[in-house]
Amino acid sequence: MTDTEKKEYDSDFSELAKQIDTTIDPDLVDQLNQVDHLNLFFKCDAFGNEELIPVGSCVDGSKITLPSDSGDVDVLMISNRIILTESLFDYDLERPAFLHIKVNEDHEKYFKTVQDPVNGIYLPTSVLKGLKEKMFFMSKVFLNAEIQEGLSKDGKFLNVTRTSAVGKEQIQLCLDDEEVVNIPENADPFEYKVKRMEKFVRCSLVGILNVVGEIEASDDKDETGRPERKKLAYEEMSLSEVLNNFIDMIKGSCGTSNNDNFEDDKPGKQDVHGGANSDTPQNFNEEHTHAKANKSSSENLHKRKMSKNCTPLLKPEILNPNTEPKAERDSDTPKNDAPFSIAKSTDYVPAYRFDGWPRVADEWLTRSRKWPSKETMKDVLKAGCQVVAKRPLALCNIPISDERDPYFRLSFALSEVHLAKSMREPQLLCWRVLKAYQRCYLETKPKFLTSYHWKNILFWVSESLDESFWTDENVSAAVLKCLDFMNDCLQNQNLPFYFVRKMNMFDGCDGTLFEGLKKRVEEIRCSPAEFLKCFIMEPPTSQVYFMDKGEIEVIFSQETKEQNDTKMTEEIVDGMLGIFLSSYNIDKGECFMEQIHTSMLQILKKLRFVKKEKSSDTAQISDKMIPKFKDCIEAMKRKIMGQSLKHFMSFPVIF
Structure with missing residues (x-):
């Protein structure tokens, strides 16, 4: 060459x-x-x-x-x-x-x-x-x-x-090849959407009740003779029961009365782990027995x-x-x-x-x-x-x-x-x-x-x-x-x-x-x-x-869909509440509030930078988000009413 x-x-x-x-x-x-x-x-x-x-x-x-x-x-x-x-x-x-x-x-x-x-x-x-x-x-x-x-x-x-x-x-x-499997044609039925929303509300409120219980347990750790509070399991509670417990907590009466009544032994009652009247606390990070039995994980x-x-x-x-x-x-x-x-x-x-x-x-x-x-x-x-x-x-x-x-x-x-x-x-x-x-x-x-x-x-x-x-x-x-x-x-x-x-x-x-x-x-x-x-x-x-x-048909089944939604709901709620609980310092509640405030201001600064430097589409997104963040900052400065929530902050959904 x-x-x-x-x-x-x-x-x-x-x-x-x-x-x-x-x-x-x-x-x-x-x-x-x-x-x-x-x-x-x-x-x-x-x-x-x-x-x-x-x-x-x-x-x-x-x-x-x-x-x-x-x-x-x-x-x-x-x-x-x-x-x-x-x-x-x-x-x-x-x-x-x-x-x-x-x-x-x-x-x-x-x-x-x-x-x-x-x-x-x-x-x-x-x-x-x-x-x-x-x-x-x-x-x-x-x-x-x-x-x-x-x-x-x-x-x-x-x-x-x-x-x-x-x-x-x-x-x-x-x-x-659409003939390989029967693909569902329509979206979730209205009843299922309502059921999923109700489950999310129950899981969220019970999660807050359990977080408050942990905070109160830390406040009262030096007291003697006080029975250990059991964690609530949202699967065992109807929405009305959850709401009643939450209202009692806001009023400051949530404690030994309602929770103890709810946790009393009931004939034939099975806990989520399959044992009768188990005292094992519910933990959203653990796999539930019913989820294991119907494992939908791929x-x-x-x-x-x-x-x-x-x-x-x-x-x-x-x-x-x-x-x-x-x-x-x-x-x-x-x-x-x-x-x-x-x-x-x-x-x-x-x-x-x-x-x-x-x-x-x-x-x-x-x-x-x-x-x-x-x-x-x-x-x-x-x-x-x-x-x-x-x-x-x-x-x-x-x-x-x-x-x-x-x-x-x-x-x-x-x-x-x-x-x-x-x-x-x-x-x-x-x-x-x-x-x-x-x-x-x-x-x-x-x-x-x-x-x-x-x-x-x-x-x-x-x-x-x-x-x-x-x-x-x-x-x-x-x-x-x-x-x-x-x-x-x-x-x-x-x-x-x-x-x-x-x-x-x-x-x-x-x-x-x-x-x-x-x-x-x-x-x-x-x-x-x-x-x-x-x-x-x-x-x-x-x-x-x-x-x-x-x-493939199992993936498309309504039962699998419900199991996946349940697991996702539990993980999301447990994760979000866990952030606050792990970061929370009872003796320095105001310091934690300041940390929240500082973090939000950091996000606002980043969004303004994005608005200035990035594309117009991203800028429009930031225009919508900045006012919501401002509202969120103010909401986080306020504490939810009630003695039981004296250290807990309001965190509204911002999206």
């Missing part, structure tokens, strides 16, 4: 790379904007000081969009009130990116409710995955309100939820199998990029399963912050490199590292419950966003090309290579290249360097994790696939432009998601 031909080839390759669709689906854009707006509340101390942080391809510039698949959004859910101590991490010697978290010493204040630590000292992953600690109030409320199974609001998608490796994932499935109902239309691709006869195998149903997929194409998904990932930089990643700070710049490294250090609940791939075949699983993993997702934002456009073009190859030609069963492997490959290659290298003419050369790097890693069966060099990212992968993948990467390297052109001309179809038809 002459110099002229090479320049023409390089130019054509760069133009091909620019043809990769990077458009972010409008629904995903709306979702990202929603997260921004919610953070106005979440970050305030009075509302728990939590944070939702989008990460991944929708924010780092590496997004590639397929005609039938808009991709996904990853959202970290972090409580800024939990700051772990890195010295209390025990790192896995063989897999240093994984660790155990001790629950003693400085961590004891965060994990007081952990009754049975793993091996007597380590935090189980169920605490983080289930948002069990009372440091995730708003996140838990948001998650329960956001993840709802059934038809989407526009009726075009079926929303299903599953437990992912690190949290909860909501998937939108395309209703390609993680238990749906035993789904996933495949891809573009797999398996690692057959010896597939040597031409234009040869695309057809989608086939797995041999072990039940015939009653219905196929759906995945339109988009959202992965909600709870995470912990911790002070400092992980000691197993110290080498990253000092290694010799040409990229990233010192300024970017400062941003990375400022963003820090988080911890997510994830088990090593090599141990995933060992059955274990989350309650006994002590494995967490370092997450550099925020740091990676800062690295990506420091990249020049040719670097991003190279990244997208590698992801296109992965999506179209390198998918396997079981899954082996992922786009995250290619991200690490690009990081490693970028470290060895001067900034001046990254031009449009060198995109093809950069792709070849990355393919060569991957080939070497497959040959050695070791891909070092970019931040923790001693961690092998291939640990636990199926050893029988190394040779086939290496051969496939070599094929792509021989004709990178042809493979890229094939991807652009005939992009792969979206993933296929199989669900049992009977389970």
